[in-house]
Amino acid sequence: MMTGMKVSGKAxxxxxxxxxxxxxPGKYLELVDPHEMAKHAMEGIDPDFPNKVREGDVVVGGTxxxxxxxxxxxxxxxxxVGVGAVVAESFARIFYRNAINLxxxxxxxxxxxxxxxxxxxxxxxxxxxKVVNATTGKKxxxxxxxxxxxxxxGEGGLVTYIRNHLDEW
Amino acid sequence: xxxxxxxxxxxxxxxxxxxxxxxxxxxxxxxxMMPDLTTILAVNAMKAMGVEKVxxxxxxxxxxxxxxxxxxxxxxxVHRDIRLFAKEQNLKYLYDVNxxxxxxxxxxxxxxxxxxxxxxxxxxxxxxxxxxAFATGVGSTDMxxxxxxxxxxxxxxxxxxVKVDGRLPDWVAPKDVILYTAGQIGADGAxxxxxEFTGETIKDMSVSGRMTLCNMAIEMGGKTGIVExxxxxxxFLKERTDGVYEPVHADxxxxxxxxxxVDAESLEPQIACPHKVDNVKPISEVAGLKxxxxxxxxxxxxxxxxxxxxxxxxxxxxxxxxxxxxxxPASAEVYLQALDSGxxxxxxxxxxxxxxxxxxxxxxxxxxxxxxxxxGLTSSNRNFKGRQGSPEALVYLASPAVTAASAVAxxxxxxxxx
Numbered sequence: 001m002m003t004g005m006k007v008s009g010k011a012x013x014x015x016x017x018x019x020x021x022x023x024x025p026g027k028y029l030e031l032v033d034p035h036e037m038a039k040h041a042m043e044g045i046d047p048d049f050p051n052k053v054r055e056g057d058v059v060v061g062g063t064x065x066x067x068x069x070x071x072x073x074x075x076x077x078x079x080x081v082g083v084g085a086v087v088a089e090s091f092a093r094i095f096y097r098n099a100i101n102l103x104x105x106x107x108x109x110x111x112x113x114x115x116x117x118x119x120x121x122x123x124x125x126x127x128x129x130k131v132v133n134a135t136t137g138k139k140x141x142x143x144x145x146x147x148x149x150x151x152x153x154g155e156g157g158l159v160t161y162i163r164n165h166l167d168e169w
Numbered sequence: 170x171x172x173x174x175x176x177x178x179x180x181x182x183x184x185x186x187x188x189x190x191x192x193x194x195x196x197x198x199x200x201x202m203m204p205d206l207t208t209i210l211a212v213n214a215m216k217a218m219g220v221e222k223v224x225x226x227x228x229x230x231x232x233x234x235x236x237x238x239x240x241x242x243x244x245x246x247v248h249r250d251i252r253l254f255a256k257e258q259n260l261k262y263l264y265d266v267n268x269x270x271x272x273x274x275x276x277x278x279x280x281x282x283x284x285x286x287x288x289x290x291x292x293x294x295x296x297x298x299x300x301x302a303f304a305t306g307v308g309s310t311d312m313x314x315x316x317x318x319x320x321x322x323x324x325x326x327x328x329x330x331v332k333v334d335g336r337l338p339d340w341v342a343p344k345d346v347i348l349y350t351a352g353q354i355g356a357d358g359a360x361x362x363x364x365e366f367t368g369e370t371i372k373d374m375s376v377s378g379r380m381t382l383c384n385m386a387i388e389m390g391g392k393t394g395i396v397e398x399x400x401x402x403x404x405f406l407k408e409r410t411d412g413v414y415e416p417v418h419a420d421x422x423x424x425x426x427x428x429x430x431v432d433a434e435s436l437e438p439q440i441a442c443p444h445k446v447d448n449v450k451p452i453s454e455v456a457g458l459k460x461x462x463x464x465x466x467x468x469x470x471x472x473x474x475x476x477x478x479x480x481x482x483x484x485x486x487x488x489x490x491x492x493x494x495x496x497x498p499a500s501a502e503v504y505l506q507a508l509d510s511g512x513x514x515x516x517x518x519x520x521x522x523x524x525x526x527x528x529x530x531x532x533x534x535x536x537x538x539x540x541x542x543x544x545g546l547t548s549s550n551r552n553f554k555g556r557q558g559s560p561e562a563l564v565y566l567a568s569p570a571v572t573a574a575s576a577v578a579x580x581x582x583x584x585x586x587x
């Protein structure tokens with residue numbers, strides 16, 4: 001679950017180069033309802049993922065997570081299926097922006113792929129910059145988000161951020 | 170210290186005297202482009218931001234291209250809602266389902282100019298760097314913020330210089346240059362970076378070929394690809410724009426993250442093998458692999474010169490009986506040129522299918538899907554697992570020439586060996 005700037009849940013691992021076609025295949029791009037998109041989250045890798053994942057669980061990726069298409073459907077599907085955060089060795093640029101813009105924490109955390117096994121319990125302290133593997137006791141630091149992104153995430157995403165700061169833009 | 174093209178364009182767009190790689194700038198957008206499948210999400214985001222009207226009705230360009238014409242009820246509803254939105258907002262530019270792929274239509278209709286900041290709700294927006302613009306793709310919420318405010322935040326990218334020199338051998342195309350480059354740099358080797366393409370080969374390359382190069386910058390994680398504008402660029406733009414623009418060039422002492430030197434003369438046709446764009450091999454290592462479907466088209470390789478080279482190979486020959494060859498022009502303009510030049514006649518006589526312009530065959534949309542176990546060879550840009558139909562299909566990327574030659578032979582084939 002996500003409380004304030006903390007996330008805790010079970011880890012789901014997906015490896016390197018998880019592209020957005022795998023997260024939400026092209027045939028679902030006509031969807032505009034986020035809950036419908038959520039039914040297809042990770043369908044290209046594990047069609048059963050939406051039934052297994054629980055609110056607040058953490059998607060753990062390797063390098064280049066979210067590469068490919070700019071489809072925001074990918075980040076939306078993960079958020080609405082209940083994923084509390086995505087932690088990866090590295091992210092592709094557009095997915096990274098999309099996730100933060102939606103208020104879904106995307107955290108670059110070198111060493112995470114090796115430090116976490118599928119099913120481990122993770123606790124993430126967004127303000128403290130730490131990912132704790134409660135199953136093994138291992139602690140990792142994630143790369144701090146740029147200041148502007150912390151603000152966006154803190155306000156729940158870009159929609160609320162722009163609404164709150166419209167006159168400054 | 171000098172500046173790269175990206176640094177200069179982003180300084181101008183953000184009203185700063187200088188922008189350095191690594192800085193975050195708030196930039197004014199010159200063109201905001203949206204294709205059909207991401208528009209409604211962006212509009213919903215804009216409205217959720219408390220804004221009812223787009224910031225500038227002349228700077229928003231909507232192009233209905235991914236599912237064109239609509240093949241499902243849902244797509245038909247999306248298109249209907251976009252048309253209504255465009256009318257309500259009094260948008261000056263809506264290109265409907267008869268127009269073509271957004272990245273071909275946008276420059277053809279004169280929306281892309283050197284030095285401009287072009288943001289699109291599609292990852293292949295980097296294509297427009299071929300005209301010396303800074304062009305990059307974003308998601309729908311970012312686009313919603315642009316519709317609401319006309320501005321976006323961007324991290325000024327470091328730049329990788331890709332210097333290509335020498336004459337391309339026969340049957341070696343710009344696509345082979347960019348596949349080779351992707352193999353060298355890697356699928357995430359240019360993340361957050363711009364790629365500037367320079368060198369003699371680029372100077373001699375057509376605008377169409379330059380678009381192929383810049384189009385695939387995203388396949389290395391790149392934010393944009395850029396070719397400095399020259400007379401070829403200006404010739405293309407002459408009839409299409411008002412001709413008012415300020416070309417931007419890199420300073421001689423600009424700072425680059427790294428330089429990749431490519432010797433064009435030593436290249437052979439390249440193939441990107443499943444399931445990664447950087448899994449690139451020279452054709453000699455892949456030749457002989459049987460294929461079920463071949464596709465020439467997309468924003469990467471659906472322009473007239475791509476169709477012409479395919480037709481020149483197919484003329485007087487037949488598509489192999491075990492292969493479906495699908496050819497899709499990138500726009501209505503390309504379609505008309507292909508009609509005029511007789512290219513379509515040659516292709517269809519040889520057994521190819523010719524379809525109206527759309528993105529469908531590239532992204533596993535409404536045409537040309539692969540069944541489990543099938544092998545597709547395509548001139549498009551992504552060979553991801555499941556990209557063109559079944560996750561159990563295999564997708565290989567190649568140039569239009571190699572794709573056409575392989576459609577004739579029934580297996581991956583160097584055109585020279587037909």
